[in-house]
Amino acid sequence: MCGMAGGEYVTRAVRFTLDPTPAQQRMLRSYCGAARFGFNWALGRVKDNLAVRAVEREAGVDEDALTPSISWSKYSLRKQFNAEKADVAPWWSEVAKHCFDTGIIQAADALRNWSDAKHGRRRGHMGFPSFRSKRRPMQSVSFVELNHQLSWLNESRHAVRLMLPQALVQSKDQRVRAKARLLAWVHTVESTRRLYRLVEDGRATIQKVTFSHRGGRWHVSFQVRHRAAHAPTPKPGRKLGDVVGVDMGIKHLATVSQPVPGVSDDDGHVANPKVLAEQLRRLRRLDRRIARSQTGSKNRARLLQRRARLHGQIANTRALHLHALANTLAGGFDIVGIEDLNVKGMSHKKRRLGRHLADASLAELRRLLTYKTADHGHRLVVVDRFYPSSKTCSTCGAVKAKLPLHARTFDCEHCDAHVDRDVNAAHNIAREAVRLHGSTSHEDVAGLRPETVNADSRLCQTDQGDLAATAV
Ligand SMILES: [Zn+2]
DSSP states (O other), X not given: OOSOTTOOEEEEXXXXXXOXXXXXHHHHHXXXXXXXXXXXXXXXXXXXXXXXXXXXXXXXXXXXXXOOOOOXXXXXXXXXXXHHHHHHXXXXXXXXXXXXXXXXXXXXXXXXXXXXXXXXXXXXXXXXXXXXXXXXXXXXXXXXXXXXXGXXXXXXXXXXXXXXXXXXXXXXXXXXXXXXXXXXXXEBSSOOHHHHHHHHTTSEEEEEEEXXXXXXXXXXXXXXXXXXXXXXXXXXXXOOEEEEEEEEOSSSSEEESSOOTTTSOTTSEEOOOHHHHHHHHHHHHHHHHHHHSOTTOHHHHHXXXXXXXXXXXXXXXXXXXXXXXHHHHHHHEEEEEEEOTTTTGGGOSSOOHHHHHHHHHHHHHHHHHHHHXXXXXXXXXXXXXXXXXXXXXXXXXXXXXXXXXXXXXEEOTTTOOEEEHHHHHHHHHHHHHXXXXXXXXXXXXXXXXXXXXXXXXXXXXXXXXXXXXXXX
């Protein structure tokens, strides 16, 4: 369906830290603002339409005499926006035209997800999308027009193209054009040479380019798709075993079903990096100070900025350790089993910071393992979120009805096993991974189903989805 007939495509994100000039920073900020504007405009349109129809219904207007419902598809929302932009955003030519699209597409997706959840086409409960605030910790803008793949990078190896506003591109004024040339390339901290090569040789295609501001810094992220076989040659992995199960935790970064020298202790626990613990302590202290500070004050603004930077540092620390973990596991085992997202998060109403981090780690580890296992020709198996990995006895298979969250060991009533809770879960995940891998099926084996494919499958579905997504 996605043109993947021949095989194993992998989508991965390649990220660079940017070093924009102040003028480029201003431009990027206004681009993100335009993306937010597009999102809020689309959502506002739909909300108004729903509200008008609700009022009319209340007033007893006949169903077929109601104000017609507007389409929620991104195509028609975009068309509508283009028709209205001169009125609603008279400054539209001061940003690249794709900026608005980012927000409109995201709004259309959010609306469709909500409608899918409401009609049972999607698991879980979901609130109606809400307007986006300027104060969201992460601001971003994406570009998906990618006809000229190489135009995003240049041979200087340290630059990424920034799409320019219509007003600058089309100006006849020499001075304006000179200014445009200065703005068009953003310096990258790392070299982009490897990506340039892959794209140049046609071994990889860029699908999306996202600029984002997070943790006090600007980044660019390329969503790149390539054949798994064409992946950059992996370092040969050290064979460690056939299968490993991974349980992500709070107390430990992760627990693996069999000890891995250099990575875990003898029980299989992979320790949280010490730096992370210190950073988290600082974060909690900072949060308390922010809570006490006065809304709107200079001091508060300063503290918020500091918190954003700290968040960035925490993400980096975690990413570094997860990379190392994913490299070892993907290279060393034929099958790596992990849980689906949100297994434990769902049982918790109130999410604590630690829980939130564990979920984010799991998502990141999964993303990394997806392409790293594919690079090695190994398999990543994602165990269904409804599989009771912590409540099942890994020795005899008996399932407990309840296991309180504070219980650190699993004590089986049937077979007398006393195992560390996380070790028990990791063993179960490994066993379930083997079962799924043996018994099936594309669906459960994420190495076959190119996974970051979340992005991919969304691209595939949109055509159908949009037709179906007209109103509620
Ligand atoms: Zn047992």
